[in-house]
Amino acid sequence: MVADGLKFAALVAVLSGLMIHATQGLGYHWQWYRIPAYVVSTTPAGIVFGPLLRGLGVTLQITAVSLVLAFLIGLTTALMRLSGSILGRLAARTYLELVRNTPLLVHIFFIYFVLSPVLQLSAFASAVLALSLFEGAYASEIFRAGILSIHRGQWEAAFSLGLGTWRTYRLVILPQAVRHILPPLTSQAISLIKDSALVSTIAIYDLTMQGQAIIAETYLVFEIWFTVAALYLVITLALSLTVAIMEKKLTVKR
Amino acid sequence: MNRLRVLFMAAVAIAIMFGVSGVAVSADLQQKLVEESTIEQVAKRGLLRVGMSTFVPWAMTDKSGNLIGFEIDVATRLAQDMGVKVEFVPTKWAGVIPALLTGKFDVIIGGMGILPQRNLKVNFSIPYDHSGVAIVAHKQLAGGFSRLEDFNRSDVTVVARLGSTSAAAANKVLPKAQKRFFDDESQLIQEVLNGKAHALLAGAPLPAYQALKYPDRLFLPLPGTFTKEPIGFALRKGDVDTLNFFDSWIRVVEAEGWLAERKHYWFETNAWESLLK
Amino acid sequence: MIHRKPTITLIDVWVLLALLAAAAFVAYRVRVGLNYHWNWGALPQYLLRYDPQERLWVPNVLLQGFFMTIRLSIWATACATLIGVAMGLLRVSRSRFKRMAAAGYVELTRNTPPLVLVFIFYFFIGDQLLSTVNLEAYLRGQSPAVQALLATLLAPPGRLTAFLSAVLTLSIFEGAYITEIVRAGIQSIEKGQREAAAALGFTRWQRLWHVILPQAVPRILPPLAGQFISTIKDSAIVSAISIQELTFRGMELMSSTYLTFETWITITGLYFVLTFGCALTVERLELRWRRQRA
Numbered sequence: 001m002v003a004d005g006l007k008f009a010a011l012v013a014v015l016s017g018l019m020i021h022a023t024q025g026l027g028y029h030w031q032w033y034r035i036p037a038y039v040v041s042t043t044p045a046g047i048v049f050g051p052l053l054r055g056l057g058v059t060l061q062i063t064a065v066s067l068v069l070a071f072l073i074g075l076t077t078a079l080m081r082l083s084g085s086i087l088g089r090l091a092a093r094t095y096l097e098l099v100r101n102t103p104l105l106v107h108i109f110f111i112y113f114v115l116s117p118v119l120q121l122s123a124f125a126s127a128v129l130a131l132s133l134f135e136g137a138y139a140s141e142i143f144r145a146g147i148l149s150i151h152r153g154q155w156e157a158a159f160s161l162g163l164g165t166w167r168t169y170r171l172v173i174l175p176q177a178v179r180h181i182l183p184p185l186t187s188q189a190i191s192l193i194k195d196s197a198l199v200s201t202i203a204i205y206d207l208t209m210q211g212q213a214i215i216a217e218t219y220l221v222f223e224i225w226f227t228v229a230a231l232y233l234v235i236t237l238a239l240s241l242t243v244a245i246m247e248k249k250l251t252v253k254r
Numbered sequence: 255m256n257r258l259r260v261l262f263m264a265a266v267a268i269a270i271m272f273g274v275s276g277v278a279v280s281a282d283l284q285q286k287l288v289e290e291s292t293i294e295q296v297a298k299r300g301l302l303r304v305g306m307s308t309f310v311p312w313a314m315t316d317k318s319g320n321l322i323g324f325e326i327d328v329a330t331r332l333a334q335d336m337g338v339k340v341e342f343v344p345t346k347w348a349g350v351i352p353a354l355l356t357g358k359f360d361v362i363i364g365g366m367g368i369l370p371q372r373n374l375k376v377n378f379s380i381p382y383d384h385s386g387v388a389i390v391a392h393k394q395l396a397g398g399f400s401r402l403e404d405f406n407r408s409d410v411t412v413v414a415r416l417g418s419t420s421a422a423a424a425n426k427v428l429p430k431a432q433k434r435f436f437d438d439e440s441q442l443i444q445e446v447l448n449g450k451a452h453a454l455l456a457g458a459p460l461p462a463y464q465a466l467k468y469p470d471r472l473f474l475p476l477p478g479t480f481t482k483e484p485i486g487f488a489l490r491k492g493d494v495d496t497l498n499f500f501d502s503w504i505r506v507v508e509a510e511g512w513l514a515e516r517k518h519y520w521f522e523t524n525a526w527e528s529l530l531k
Numbered sequence: 532m533i534h535r536k537p538t539i540t541l542i543d544v545w546v547l548l549a550l551l552a553a554a555a556f557v558a559y560r561v562r563v564g565l566n567y568h569w570n571w572g573a574l575p576q577y578l579l580r581y582d583p584q585e586r587l588w589v590p591n592v593l594l595q596g597f598f599m600t601i602r603l604s605i606w607a608t609a610c611a612t613l614i615g616v617a618m619g620l621l622r623v624s625r626s627r628f629k630r631m632a633a634a635g636y637v638e639l640t641r642n643t644p645p646l647v648l649v650f651i652f653y654f655f656i657g658d659q660l661l662s663t664v665n666l667e668a669y670l671r672g673q674s675p676a677v678q679a680l681l682a683t684l685l686a687p688p689g690r691l692t693a694f695l696s697a698v699l700t701l702s703i704f705e706g707a708y709i710t711e712i713v714r715a716g717i718q719s720i721e722k723g724q725r726e727a728a729a730a731l732g733f734t735r736w737q738r739l740w741h742v743i744l745p746q747a748v749p750r751i752l753p754p755l756a757g758q759f760i761s762t763i764k765d766s767a768i769v770s771a772i773s774i775q776e777l778t779f780r781g782m783e784l785m786s787s788t789y790l791t792f793e794t795w796i797t798i799t800g801l802y803f804v805l806t807f808g809c810a811l812t813v814e815r816l817e818l819r820w821r822r823q824r825a
Contacts, residue, residue: 004628011632014270022655085542091550101760101806102799103767105778110795113441117448117567118560123434190642197644201771202441203413203434208646212348213435216417217425219375221352225651229643236642308786315787317576319592343693344783345773353773356654358693440785530787 035223038214055210056231062127062206063193069132070192071185074139079169081144092140099137105198107134112202127199135192142188146181147173179250186243190236197232207231291495292360293336302333302340305354306364307347310439310460311520313364316529324520328382329363331512332503346437348417351375354488361500362488365457367419369483377493378486379500382513386479387423390461390472391453392446399452399475406430411451413442420455423481447471459521567792574793577784593794596780597801602685603697603776604763610702611762612755615709620739622714633710640707645768652700653772690775697774705762709755716751717743756813763806777801 038050049057077095080088099107112126121129150173158168200209211228215221296302306313306325313323321342333340343359354362354376367385368378389412391399399405405412406428414420416435424433434451436442443464445451454461458479465472487500507513520526580591590598621633640648670681670691678687686694720743728738770779781798785791 004626004631007628008631008635011628012635019655080542080546083540083542085540085546087543087546088540091546097807098803101764101810102802103764103778105767105770106795106799106802109778110799113444114792114795117444118557120560123450194642194644197646198768200646201437203416203436205434208644211647212416215352216348216421216435217371219351219371221654222651225647229647229651232644232647233639233642237638240638240642308783310787315592315783317591318580318582319577319595343773344775344779346771349773352654438782438786440782440789440791443789444791 030223031220032223034218034220035227038224039227051210051214052207052227052231055205055207056235058204059193059196059206059208060235062124062131062199062204063189063196066128066131066135066196067189067192069128070135070139070188073132073136075143077136077140078143078147081140082147083165096137096140099133104130104134104195105201108198108202123202123204127196127202127204131192131196131199134195135188138191139185139188142181142184143177145184146177149180150176182250183243183247186239186246190239190243193232193236193239291493292489293496293499296336296338296360300338302329302336302338302361303343303359304329304340304364305343305345305350305359305362307345307350308439309347309365309457310463311526313342314530322526322529324383324516325363325365327516327520328513331507332363332500335503347415348435348437350417351488354490360489361496365485366488367457367483368486369419369422371422372488375491376488377491377497378488379497380504381484381486382504382508383485383517385419385457385483385485387420387455387481387483388458388461388479389453389455389474389476390446390465391475392449392451393471393473395449396452396475402427402476402480404475405453408432410453412453412455413445413451414455415439415442418457419481419483420457424455427480569792570790571793573788573790574797577788577794578797592780592784593777593797593801596775596777597805599686599694599774599780600763600766600776600802601805603694603701603766603769603774604759606685606698607701607705607766608759608762610698611705611709611758614702614706615713618706618710619713619717622710623717625735637707637710640704645704645765646771648704649700649768649772652703653696693772693774697769697772700772701762701766701769704765705758708758708761712751712754712758713747715754716747719750720746753813753817756817760806760809760813763809764802767802 038052040050040053041048077092080092083089108127108130111121111130112123115121116123116126154172154176155168158172163171196206197208199206200212203209205213207228211224215224306321306329308314309323309325311323312325313321316322321344326342329342330340343353345353345358347364350362350364350366351372353359362376365383365385366372366378368381372378389402389405391405396405396410404410408430409432410428411432411434412424412428413434413436414424416437421433421435424431431452434445436445439456439460442454442456446454446464447468453475454464461474465474487504489496489500504513577591577593579588579594581587582589618633618636621629622637624630670678673681681687681691685691724742724746725738728742733741766776767778770776770782773779777798781794785794788794
């Protein structure tokens with residue numbers, strides 16, 4: 001096992017060496033010493049968050065709001081698809097097909113440049129709307145799969161006790177579906193964080209946009225992009241780990 | 255089986271060593287290539303690759319999908335005089351310098367303003383044009399604003415193109431205002447038209463054009479430009495021959511009067527507008 | 532889950548009311564708030580234009596971008612499949628080092644925003660492909676017929692390096708997902724198969740080639756098709772590195788002509804047609820194939 005670990009370390013070393021060779025051929029000279037100022041700095045007034053960390057804050061803000069909205073949209077759409085209503089199913093299906101067959105980038109541009117002048121949305125609202133509509137479509141599939149995985153017997157028992165559809169969902173089905181739904185939903189949260197990088201295209205000052213603004217001024221291209229990637233990785237890898245732990249604890253042993 | 259495994263791993267190790275040293279050797283060769291001038295390579299290739307971005311009227315796409323504009327004319331004439339063909343590589347303006355540095359094209363001929371910060375990364379030819387940053391504002395939101403200082407408040411939003419001299423000017427002159435930078439001109443104009451930003455900073459004559467086009471919603475708070483900057487070709491560092499060639503060429507076409515004539519056509523007449531739509 | 536037949540219920544009424552209200556609101560706002568001069572007449576020429584020299588209708592900027600998107604997606608999925616299969620096999624190997632290496636690739640790629648990956652890889656890979664500049668010179672020297680063929684299959688010689696960089700970047704990104712698909716497919720083959728093959732005296736490679744893979748491949752194909760469709764959508768991201776696919780071409784068009792609304796609506800429509808069309812085709816093929824095997 002130690003040998004494997006050493007081999008892995010060697011691989012990483014070789015790859016990094018190749019990368020450095022590549023950039024030297026470009027005539028690029030690294031200036032890593034300039035980066036910490038953009039992340040965090042200590043002033044007489046105390047610790048000040050640099051533009052990159054502020055951008056990360058905005059990213060987390062957008063992600064949190066979009067996650068809640070996506071959750072609501074996803075649950076509603078799943079319930080509509082599973083209901084007996086014709087229009088409900090049609091509306092849900094149309095929404096899903098429209099959203100899943102167009103790129104998120106185009107959604108963001110479309111909502112911001114076409115819909116928001118019509119509906120008077122702010123940039124933040126447009127971004128949140130685009131992200132929640134997109135991720136909501138995938139979340140609805142997760143909810144639907146979770147609900148369908150509950151055994152038919154549960155439904156029959158609930159009905160025989162006199163519970164209506166709505167109360168069955170609320171008291172019987174959804175609480176049980178949670179353990180099937182939570183891990184994939186957390187993976188969806190990870191996707192949301194990654195996709196939130198695209199809101200930089202409408203000049204919302206999230207982590208990616210801050211990175212681009214700094215690069216446009218200072219041309220510290222590779223240093224900034226690697227730092228930005230590292231910051232995203234910290235959040236997403238932490239969430240990935242959570243998913244792995246959750247899956248172990250929540251999986252029903254057959 | 256064990257011996258085979260060891261032999262295999264030894265072979266892989268040797269391959270890696272050769273691979274890495276091969277890269278090192280070719281990196282040496284690459285340094286030599288970089289030392290060889292760009293014009294030599296262009297002449298050998300028979301093609302000049304030019305990086306630019308859409309900036310009306312410096313460079314735009316016409317109805318047939320071809321590029322037209324002041325910069326296009328300059329680059330085409332340059333290639334003609336070098337005896338090679340020209341090819342344009344439309345690039346997002348914010349990434350045009352990294353693209354030049356990583357060899358995606360030979361030179362940037364796109365209305366690039368000479369800025370000291372840029373000069374630290376690329377070399378500039380002598381100026382072949384001059385431009386300035388002008389400002390156009392939303393009539394209702396910025397009504398009554400008549401000086402730059404009026405915009406320098408934290409409740410004012412201004413927009414400019416990411417990576418442009420206008421963006422640098424916005425950072426410098428309006429430190430308190432909220433600044434948002436987009437990649438494309440059409441997006442910037444939409445922002446102001448939709449009332450999401452108070453003003454747009456851009457190289458003249460764009461602000462003036464837009465004020466003429468939408469007189470009910472836009473106006474010019476300041477007449478003319480409030481900065482003046484030289485425009486030059488941008489090329490990679492360490493290339494004296496190419497720099498000298500471009501400088502001399504600019505002097506020649508300037509003496510001819512050709513540059514002034516082209517500038518007048520594109521910036522002071524409207525004759526080319528019908529080509530666009 | 533109790534399945535019920537679709538009927539008119541109270542929910543229908545609510546949905547209908549909500550949709551009508553939304554439509555009315557949008558229509559009202561368009562009439563009152565929007566000061567946009569629609570010019571749909573100017574748009575079709577950017578899809579197809581009549582070339583007087585060739586006497587043909589040729590695709591103009593938007594359709595050219597559309598075809599570039601298709602080419603990018605096909606080549607990227609092909610390369611990503613190669614990467615994915617190789618990495619997928621590594622993921623299930625017995626050597627912990629190989630598993631770690633492949634897992635490292637997958638986790639790193641899947642946890643970084645695609646936009647950031649694209650920026651990083653494009654500027655790195657670009658220089659490595661400097662050698663293809665010689666390839667470029669060679670290709671430019673070829674006959675117009677060869678160049679035309681290349682332009683249809685890949686990209687015109689001038690854009691070839693950028694195209695290859697974009698393809699490689701997209702493949703590395705999509706490859707991580709295909710790795711997981713391959714891994715899941717291989718691991719879904721029940722242990723009994725592996726044990727039986729081992730009992731019959733197959734070596735590891737023979738087991739893989741003759742027993743595991745032939746059963747795994749049919750399970751991998753449907754998610755693979757889904758990944759192709761994802762690639763079509765992800766290809767829009769490479770517009771950030773100025774690759775001339777549909778989104779980039781559209782944005783350049785809008786910068787010259789200011790036909791903002793019309794262009795965005797057309798671009799959305801084109802993507803929808805492409806992706807939905809592919810999704811339907813895949814569904815049909817899957818159904819037919821399942822019927823054949825049953």
